[in-house]
Amino acid sequence: MTRAKTLLVLLLMCSALFAVGCIDEQLTAEQIAEQMQQKEEGIEDYSYTMYITSSSFGQDNVMESEMIFKKPYKMRSVVKQPAEQTGTLTVSDGETIWIYDPHENTVIQMEMPDTPEDIQIDYVGMIGGILNESDVSFSGLEEFDNRTVYVMRLRPKEETENPLFASNVKVWIDKETWMPLKYEIYDEDENPMISFEIRNLKVNTGISDDEFEFEIPDGAEVEVIDLNEIKPPEEMTLEEAKDTAGFDILLPSYIPDGYEFDHALFSNNSAALVDDQVFERVTLVYENGDEWLHISEVFFGTGSSDMAVMGDAETVSINGSEGKFVAFTQTNLLRWTTGDIELTITGMVDKDEIVKVAESMN
Template structure:
């Protein structure tokens, strides 16, 4: 699961939680009524701050993060990464018009004009919540204290198999009795294994956070890169278009499981935002069947040798046409990575190990 998907899930939960109690956790209200009640509850909160502690469990690996956040309506935000150590000191600040991201290790600032439309798309909050409640059974388990604050403990499970939110098939949420804000999350996969824990500490509401907190001053000597938001979102294209756009020869599998066909591809280059010497170009190929099951094949060429993603540290070593590869079983999602020449390849899908290996072995260098 990517960070962006996780953050999207968190955003939906923050929107949803106040509504669950207004509706008595029965889901009987219409989407329109839910949206009205949500807006009424949210109207009283003008600003808030907290520290979020995140623990993720991927394979045999545990990763801990800590982030400090300030937010002020309607559109001002500030986050500071405390942990992990390699990312500590990274700052992201938005005043609603521009977003600045500062990397202290490279002394680099990325400045980006915020888009006119929400990042999550054009679906309004009523539609998001209505869809979530239609697919989820929510129950109230009782009361517990989180960081000394009384909280309602909720459990949310998909009504139908495969209808979980972004690889999440079960959730527990602790919601502050006073502010109706979530204080803790636990997210589970379809096997009931814990994927991630989040806990919010030092929550403060309506403290009249000054606008000066969201004014970013460029550090002395820092390099500033100005970006366009649209340029960061790769365009969906045909395989022929991707071959014309990419700076390297794209490899394609000769074997696909029955029912799967090419859907679309994207080409992206991170040279505008990557630290010096760490630029790369990536091609994504998406294959899909009639049931909406997918196979993602990513191919990346790095400017210099790239470090292996931490998620693969606990992966199983495998052989692909005599080449070294790594396989990671994440329950609802499996990853297979290997290398052909200068190209780093990765398959991501819910298919079983043997099918991933069969697909990978059919990907060969062009003659």
């Protein structure tokens, strides 16, 4: 769901930028965001083929999916590649979400979580924030998927206070429909980390509600998950985290100058157990003014991690263990495993400092 929201936010932002006259540098971020809202209101349904290309540990991975959407919350997605995921189906009729794995003949069924009617997503505020934290430039016209597209770059401003709200992104926007057909996210060295391509885009074609119906296949094993039972990470003190976690939390003996421990976050997947994989997660949060450093520790009671690091990860040694380091636009990430615990350090400090913190974990 997070990826879908990210795509929608980018779609709305790009549509707004060009719907108001394409390159009016006098418009404020708030004015652009308001225009975005108007443009989005005219979209009732859309479909496309999505290609996602990412780099994990030096290897390129491609996922191809056929996707259709209809307001307010209906969607259908079928994976075409890679081979091990071919046929994986995700369907939502606006009330229930089904995820079907044809290889295992299993279905995960989730009811849409309860959301108060008076709560609305502030897309205007989100887009305004992204634009305010970015330097926007336009590179002219190109051809993509037999369409004429505008090319736009967004780079984080050096003085941005929120690096997570700004991205180093290149976007290709369809001149006819004002919708993004491709975007790439880059690391701080301008290397592509992940690319999204939308091909065969169709908008407002009158997609039937029948497309969002799902019948559980014969013999399929069904697992029902109540999304209302899934709780966000609980904030607590370090001592409370030690008492709550079912594993010994590793603590660093070194922290960069100026950083102090602020709080811990605890979560587990007891309410949404999938593939018999049980885990607990504790995140130690350190802060230095507006800057932060997070140390995440995941203990797998059963199963194991299958999480991949995006980008061309650099191999580093951490007390004899192999770690993977990735430099993002304004943050860095280091991941490694010790015993039954997977550790990830993410923060606004350089590589040497992160490795030093990792080596001090006991």
